[in-house]
Amino acid sequence: MPAERGPRRSRLTRAGRWVVLVGFAVALAFPFLWMLVTSFKRTSDLYNTANDPFLFNEPPTLAHLKLLFGETLFLRWLANTTAVGILVVVLTLALAVPAAYALTRLTGRWGPRLGIGIFLTYLIPPTLLFIPLSRLVARLGLQDSLWSIILVYPSFTVPFSIWLLMGFFKSIPRELEEAGMVDGLTRFQAFLRLVVPISVSGILTVVIFTFTLVTQEFVYALTFISSEAHQTVGVGVPIYLVRGDVYYWGSLMAACLITSVPIAILYNVFLDRFIAGFTVGAVK
Amino acid sequence: MALRSSTRLGVAMFAPALIYIAAVVGLPLCLAFLYSVGDVRVGSVGYHFVGLDNFRSVLRSPTFRRSLANSFVFTIVTQLIVIVCANLLALALRDRFRGRGFVRFLVLLPWVAPISLGAIGWKWLLDSIYSVVNWVLVHLHLVRPFDAPMWLGEPRLAMASVILVHAWRMLPFSTVILLAGLTSIPKDIPEAAAVDGAGFWRSYFRIVLPMMTPIINVAVLFGVIFTFTDMTVVYILTRGGPYDSTQVLPSLAFFTGILGSDLSEGAAISVFLVPILAVIAILMLRVAQKAEVV
Amino acid sequence: MAVVETRKLTKVYAKAELGAVNEVDLLVREGEFLVFLGPSGSGKTTLLRMIAGLEEPTRGEVRIGGRDVTRLAPRDRGIAMVFQSYALYPHLTVRKNILFPLQAQKVPRARHAEKVEWASSLLGIGHLLERRPRELSGGERQRVALARAIVREPQVFLLDEPLSNLDAKLRASAREELSRFHKRVGTTTIYVTHDQIEAMAMGDRVVVLAQGVVRQIGTPREVYDQPADTFVATFLGSPPMNLMEAGEVIAGFRPEHLLPASLATGPAVPLRLRVATVEYLGAERIVYGVLLGGRFDGQKVVSRIPATVPAAYAADETHDFVVPEDRLEFFERASGKRTGRREFAWR
Numbered sequence: 019m020p021a022e023r024g025p026r027r028s029r030l031t032r033a034g035r036w037v038v039l040v041g042f043a044v045a046l047a048f049p050f051l052w053m054l055v056t057s058f059k060r061t062s063d064l065y066n067t068a069n070d071p072f073l074f075n076e077p078p079t080l081a082h083l084k085l086l087f088g089e090t091l092f093l094r095w096l097a098n099t100t101a102v103g104i105l106v107v108v109l110t111l112a113l114a115v116p117a118a119y120a121l122t123r124l125t126g127r128w129g130p131r132l133g134i135g136i137f138l139t140y141l142i143p144p145t146l147l148f149i150p151l152s153r154l155v156a157r158l159g160l161q162d163s164l165w166s167i168i169l170v171y172p173s174f175t176v177p178f179s180i181w182l183l184m185g186f187f188k189s190i191p192r193e194l195e196e197a198g199m200v201d202g203l204t205r206f207q208a209f210l211r212l213v214v215p216i217s218v219s220g221i222l223t224v225v226i227f228t229f230t231l232v233t234q235e236f237v238y239a240l241t242f243i244s245s246e247a248h249q250t251v252g253v254g255v256p257i258y259l260v261r262g263d264v265y266y267w268g269s270l271m272a273a274c275l276i277t278s279v280p281i282a283i284l285y286n287v288f289l290d291r292f293i294a295g296f297t298v299g300a301v302k
Numbered sequence: 303m304a305l306r307s308s309t310r311l312g313v314a315m316f317a318p319a320l321i322y323i324a325a326v327v328g329l330p331l332c333l334a335f336l337y338s339v340g341d342v343r344v345g346s347v348g349y350h351f352v353g354l355d356n357f358r359s360v361l362r363s364p365t366f367r368r369s370l371a372n373s374f375v376f377t378i379v380t381q382l383i384v385i386v387c388a389n390l391l392a393l394a395l396r397d398r399f400r401g402r403g404f405v406r407f408l409v410l411l412p413w414v415a416p417i418s419l420g421a422i423g424w425k426w427l428l429d430s431i432y433s434v435v436n437w438v439l440v441h442l443h444l445v446r447p448f449d450a451p452m453w454l455g456e457p458r459l460a461m462a463s464v465i466l467v468h469a470w471r472m473l474p475f476s477t478v479i480l481l482a483g484l485t486s487i488p489k490d491i492p493e494a495a496a497v498d499g500a501g502f503w504r505s506y507f508r509i510v511l512p513m514m515t516p517i518i519n520v521a522v523l524f525g526v527i528f529t530f531t532d533m534t535v536v537y538i539l540t541r542g543g544p545y546d547s548t549q550v551l552p553s554l555a556f557f558t559g560i561l562g563s564d565l566s567e568g569a570a571i572s573v574f575l576v577p578i579l580a581v582i583a584i585l586m587l588r589v590a591q592k593a594e595v596v
Numbered sequence: 597m598a599v600v601e602t603r604k605l606t607k608v609y610a611k612a613e614l615g616a617v618n619e620v621d622l623l624v625r626e627g628e629f630l631v632f633l634g635p636s637g638s639g640k641t642t643l644l645r646m647i648a649g650l651e652e653p654t655r656g657e658v659r660i661g662g663r664d665v666t667r668l669a670p671r672d673r674g675i676a677m678v679f680q681s682y683a684l685y686p687h688l689t690v691r692k693n694i695l696f697p698l699q700a701q702k703v704p705r706a707r708h709a710e711k712v713e714w715a716s717s718l719l720g721i722g723h724l725l726e727r728r729p730r731e732l733s734g735g736e737r738q739r740v741a742l743a744r745a746i747v748r749e750p751q752v753f754l755l756d757e758p759l760s761n762l763d764a765k766l767r768a769s770a771r772e773e774l775s776r777f778h779k780r781v782g783t784t785t786i787y788v789t790h791d792q793i794e795a796m797a798m799g800d801r802v803v804v805l806a807q808g809v810v811r812q813i814g815t816p817r818e819v820y821d822q823p824a825d826t827f828v829a830t831f832l833g834s835p836p837m838n839l840m841e842a843g844e845v846i847a848g849f850r851p852e853h854l855l856p857a858s859l860a861t862g863p864a865v866p867l868r869l870r871v872a873t874v875e876y877l878g879a880e881r882i883v884y885g886v887l888l889g890g891r892f893d894g895q896k897v898v899s900r901i902p903a904t905v906p907a908a909y910a911a912d913e914t915h916d917f918v919v920p921e922d923r924l925e926f927f928e929r930a931s932g933k934r935t936g937r938r939e940f941a942w943r
Contacts, residue, residue, distance in 0.1 A: 031502055038394040039405055042387070046474065047408040049423040050415070052434060056426065064432060071434045117319035124312025132316075134590065138583050139327050143531030145552035146575050149559040149568045150333035151326075153342070173326040176319055205308055234416045236534040237552075241560050256422040256538050267426055274423055278415030285414035286407050293482045297520055490683035493650050497754075498744070499671040499700035508696070512687045 050275060057082055057272035064267060082268030091246055092273055095254035098164060102250060103232040105168045110175045110228045115221065117176075118183035119209055123192070133184050140177040144237040147173070155242050166242040167250070171235060175228040182227065185294060186220030187213065223291040230285050233277070251277050337569035344563040356570035366571065369542075369549040372461070376550060377530045380468040384525055385518065387469070388476035393506070395477070396484050406478075413474035421538040424467050428453035428539075457547035460540050464548050467535050472528060476521040483517030484510070519589050523582050530578055551575055598661030598674070598751040598784055600624040600647060605656035607642050607808075615654065616642045618808040624752075624786060629778050631799035632788045635831065639808035640788045641756060647786065648677050648754050661751055671700070676745035677754040680761065682737045684729035690716075690740050691725040697748045715747040719777075734762050738770065746781060753785040759794060771797055792832050796820065804828050822925075826932040829925065835882060835898045837925070842891065845938045846927040851882070851900035853923040856907050857916035864918035865942055869897065874909050883909050891941065 055071075056064065058078040069075040086092050121129045121136070151170060152161075160166040190213060198208035214221070232250075239253040246258045255273045259266055285292070338357070341350050360366045395406060412420055427435055436450040445451060453463045487510060495505040533552035536542055542549035542557065549557075551574055559568015602622045608615040617639040624630045632640040645651040647658055649670035658666050665673045676697070685693050694712050703711070716722045719739040729737060738758055745753060758774075759767045775798050778785055789795055795802045796816040804811045804819055804827075812824035823829035823837075829848050830836040837848045857866060869885040883899040899917060901907070909915065926938045 035394045035397075038390055042391050042394075042473075043405050043408045046470065047411050049420060049427055049470075050411050052427060053423055067431065071432075071437050113319040113322055116315035120312040120315035124308055125316070134587065136319075136323070138586070139323055141527055141579060141583055141586070142327055142331060143527065143552075143575065143579070145531045145533055145555060146334060146572045146579075147327065147330040149555065149565050149572060150330040150337060152560060153333070153565060154330065170326060172322065176323065180319065205311055230414065236416070236418045236537075237556070240537075241556070252416045252418045256418045265426075267432075270422060271426060274415075274419040278411070278419055281416065282407070282411050282414040286410055289406075289410070289478060290482075293478050296479055296524060297482055297517060488681060488683065490679045490681050491685065493670075494677070494679055494683035495685075495696070495700070496650070496670045497648055497675060497677045498697035499748070500696070501669075501671070501700075504700055509685055513685075515687075 050278065053271040053275040053278075056267055057269075057275060059268065061268060082266070082272050085266065086269040086272050090259060090269065091249070091254060092251070092259075092269075094247060095249050095251045096277070098248065098254075099233055099250040099252070102164055102168055102171070103229045106171045106175060106232050107225050107228045109168070109172045110179050111221065111224065113172060114176050114179035114183060114224065115214070116209075118180045119187055119213060121180065122184050122187040123195075133181065136177045137181045140174065140181070144174065144235075148237055148241045151238070152241050161242060162244045162248055164243070164248055167235070167238050170238050170242070171232055174235075175231055179224040179228060182224055182291065182294075183217070183220055186217050190216055220291075223288050226284050226288045227292060230281050233281050334569045334573060337566050338573045340566055342565040342569075344565060352566075356566050360567060360570050365546045365549060366554065368546055369551050369554040369571075370574065372548060373530060373550045373552075375461070376465055376468060377526055379465050380472060380529050381522055381525050383465070383469045384472045384476050385522060387473055388480050388521065389511075389518075391473070391477045392480035392484050395481055409477060410474045412471050413478075417471055417532070417534050418538055420471060421467060421535050424463070424470070425454070425539055428463055430455055454540050455544060457544055460544060460548045464536055464539060467539060468529050468532070471535070472525050475528070476525055479521040479524075480514065480517060483514045486517075487513055516589055516592060519585070523586050523589070527579070527582055531575060599626050599659075600752055600784060600786065601657075601659040602643075602647065603657040603659070605643065605646060605658060606654050607639070607646060607651060608654045614807065615639075616808050617646065617653075619656070620808075620810055622803065622810070622813070624784055625800075627782045627784055629775075629785045629787065629798060629800045631795040631802045632786065632805060633790070633792060633795040633799075633802050633832075634805035635790060637807075638805040640790075640805050642808075643805070644754055644756055644786060644788050647752075648675055649673050674751040675754055676748065676750035676752075678738075678741045678745050678756065678758045680757040682729075682741040682758075682761075684737060684740055684744075686729050689726050689728055690721065690732070690743075693729070693740060694725075694744050694747050697744060701748055703748065711747050715743040718746065718780075719743045735766050735770065738762065742774075742777070746783075750783065753783050755785065755787045757789055758787075759789075760791070767794075774798065792834070796832075804831065806831070822934065824934050826927050829927070829934075835900065838897045839927075840892055840895060841929060842941050844929050845935075845940055846929050846932075847938075847940050848925040848927065849919045849923055851898045852902075853919055854897060854899040854917050855901070855919075856905060857918045858907070859905065860918040860920070863921045865921060865924070867892075867897070867917045867919065868914060869899070869917050870914045871909050871911055872896075873911055879903050881909065885915075888914060 058080070059074060060076045060079045060081070063069060063074070063076040066075070117136075121133045123129075125132065155161055155166045155170070158166075160169070194212055194216070195205065195208040198212045199205060203211065233252060235250070236252050239250045240257070243249055243253070246254070249258060251273070255270065255277065259270050259273060336349075339351060339353060341352050391409065395402065395409070427433060430452055433450070433453065435453070436445065439445045440447050440450060451459055453459050491509060491513070492505050495509045500508065531552055533550065533556055536548055536550050536553045537556070540548045542553050551571055555568045555572040558571060559565050562568070600622070601624070602620050605617060605620045605622075606615050607617040620643060632643060634640045642651060646653050649665070649668060653666060656666075657664060660673055660675070685696065688696065691712060694715055695708060698708050698711060712725070713722075716725060719742055721736065721739050721743060724732060724736060724740070729740070732740065738761075741758065759770050762770055771794055778798075787794075787798065799816055801813060801815055802819050803813050804824075806827050812819050812828045814822070819828060820832055823832065826839060826846060826848070830839070833850055835851050837850050838854065839846050839848045854867070868888045870888050872884045872886060874884070875882040880903055881901045883901060885897055885899065887893060887895045887897060901909075924937075924940075926935050926940070927933060928935050
């Protein structure tokens with residue numbers, strides 16, 4: 019399709035569009051721009067109220083980054099988050115991929131209903147479950163251990179992943195597995211050797227989605243993990259980078275930006291697939 | 303026979319996920335109800351049924367009532383702002399233009415970045431002394447230099463700030479969902495309206511918007527859930543203060559149940575989320591059903 | 597009702613690329629049923645959309661009823677359009693679909709009921725008024741789209757392949773109905789199609805387009821019997837015209853004019869042909885063959901023999917055929933353009 023199809027718009031509507039776009043883009047992205055500016059400003063510049071905050075009144079500095087990487091546990095938190103993310107991804111795939119396949123192909127008319135049931139569990143929020151879960155975690159002796167969140171995080175990644183994958187599996191023609199079975203595979207082999215390889219892009223979507231959700235989670239990590247060294251970035255940065263009442267704004271903002279941007283880029287690449295999962299068939 | 307073995311395989315493939323969800327979602331959900339009618343504290347061992355005592359004591363607390371009201375106010379106001387803005391923004395993003403991908407990326411940042419980090423960013427923007435927002439307001443002569451608003455320090459402003467940050471966070475999400483709805487309308491239809499004599503606004507309000515109703519419902523339902531059950535924004539921005547003026551049900555449940563060690567009362571507070579969630583779930587099912595009929 | 601005119605109308609999507617529509621000059625006469633015919637990608641739909649105002653021309657002018665409308669919005673052009681998909685508003689009933697243009701054009705409310713009644717009875721959809729588009733069959737949807745287009749009595753009707761979503765049987769009757777409808781309302785109509793049968797059957801005149809350029813404008817008889825160039829000659833007619841090349845000239849003849857030698861009357865060119873395959877289609881046979889001997893030895897040709905000719909043909913047989921000389925067409929090899937009768941070396 020050529021770029022500019024569609025009815026001619028009046029100059030007014032076109033100008034209006036730009037006003038809306040620029041206005042919202044600035045309002046929505048501004049905090050991140052500000053994180054960038056703050057990360058490189060000297061503390062004395064930040065804390066001088068006579069200065070124009072939009073300008074570098076003193077030369078930029080790398081001191082905040084040095085502090086962040088050298089004297090805080092930021093790198094440790096990043097490593098923790100990555101490790102948790104990878105393990106949660108593995109758990110999620112192990113549970114969700116077979117389950118989604120079973121729901122799309124094998125359970126007849128119960129499939130869709132169970133699918134919706136699974137989807138509804140996604141609507142049950144952590145803030146309803148975290149109190150009993152904190153006790154279960156303690157009972158299992160996992161308090162203050164990364165294993166607590168590794169075990170609990172799939173509770174919100176699995177339902178949505180099943181839902182996303184069901185959409186993928188539905189779009190694969192049944193004939194494919196039937197052909198494989200005629201050629202001598204069992205149904206399970208057909209799933210492993212035909213369906214899974216074809217669904218790589220769907221599975222990749224689930225991987226990215228799961229990973230971003232892990233980095234975004236706050237409540238469970240805050241509740242189950244009590245020592246600084248075991249934190250994820252999502253909790254470590256906003257809670258433990260603050261000493262009492264002292265906010266190291268420069269390092270804090272740098273940490274926020276360094277963590278947010280890669281996640282945002284990843285998410286952006288797979289955006290359309292996530293949206294397809296959220297729209298519950300309300301969009302054809 | 304073939305059918306039966308395939309059913310068995312289906313059960314075997316589905317069972318692990320089902321068992322996991324039962325253990326990590328189903329069980330705690332039941333426990334939440336159980337705790338809310340018992341006396342469970344951190345470190346306590348036994349369980350005594352205390353009926354509706356927890357609910358009674360919770361309902362008597364002015365903080366709880368404040369939180370309940372806040373939860374509703376924050377959610378409703380946020381969603382009103384979000385849905386109007388999201389319609390506008392989705393419309394502006396519909397046609398292709400150079401740089402659309404980049405604009406979309408900028409617009410999406412608040413949703414895709416971890417919310418705890420976004421919220422701490424806002425805490426800096428709204429700082430009592432070094433707020434850049436205030437600096438701009440002062441230099442636009444909208445407020446006087448030594449009388450700048452204490453965004454997170456005054457009850458009304460703090461509520462406004464929490465709403466602002468929630469709206470900031472949810473707007474990208476609603477926008478991309480509405481955008482999906484907008485682009486799913488066949489191009490012919492607005493074109494037919496244009497040929498039929500409709501101007502931009504008539505075509506939008508009479509044709510496009512009604513066709514988008516199901517998708518708008520989806521965006522609102524998710525938006526309500528995400529806002530109503532969130533405690534991160536409040537926890538980081540204000541810790542519920544000043545004087546509990548921004549306390550909401552999830553954050554109050556956290557302060558009472560985890561920090562205050564009274565698991566039962568915390569559970570009772572969070573159980574108040576359930577009716578809303580149930581209503582949302584039913585509405586969601588209805589939307590899904592309608593979508594399938596069409 | 598009005599005259600529609602385009603002057604040097606051009607649409608270029610990407611610079612340095614051949615335009616989708618190139619310098620098209622057209623004059624649609626008052627009350628005429630004009631058909632744009634061309635293969636996909638020929639620019640016929642883009643041309644129509646520029647006339648409708650849905651696409652902005654890169655250059656050139658559109659005039660409707662003597663007025664320059666090039667820069668006007670679709671709604672200010674006095675046109676109505678039926679889309680390929682019909683583009684019915686799915687959330688509105690048929691009645692409200694038909695009402696929509698009246699409301700949008702600010703027709704006084706008092707006249708609404710009467711107009712809807714008129715349009716729906718004209719198309720025989722009075723009983724469907726309270727239904728929604730998705731409860732209608734393809735044929736019914738097409739009528740609703742027509743009713744919605746006619747209801748505000750436009751000066752010009754634009755139809756973009758309105759029959760392509762109907763099944764083959766329905767298409768034939770819809771074709772005939774549409775022609776009758778046009779005779780009754782008499783509105784100037786532009787009709788886009790890639791189906792030559794529709795073009796021949798309905799058009800007062802046919803505009804043959806290829807690669808954004810008008811190849812020929814003429815009555816169905818003219819474009820079929822006197823094709824302006826080799827493109828038109830091969831695009832119209834199925835199977836297409838046989839073409840043979842000798843020197844600077846191309847000679848062409850339609851399959852129905854390559855006949856068994858026994859049927860020859862008057863001067864004719866004899867051709868010997870070895871049959872490759874025969875398709876038996878009931879009313880006729882299509883004989884695919886290869887010429888034997890002479891200059892065109894090995895050239896493939898197609899003949900179309902009506903069932904009324906008793907002769908039998910089978911693969912690998914050799915038969916004598918002729919082409920009546922007055923049925924030969926000649927084209928210049930360099931330009932592909934049609935020329936008058938030329939000397940042509942058959943041997």
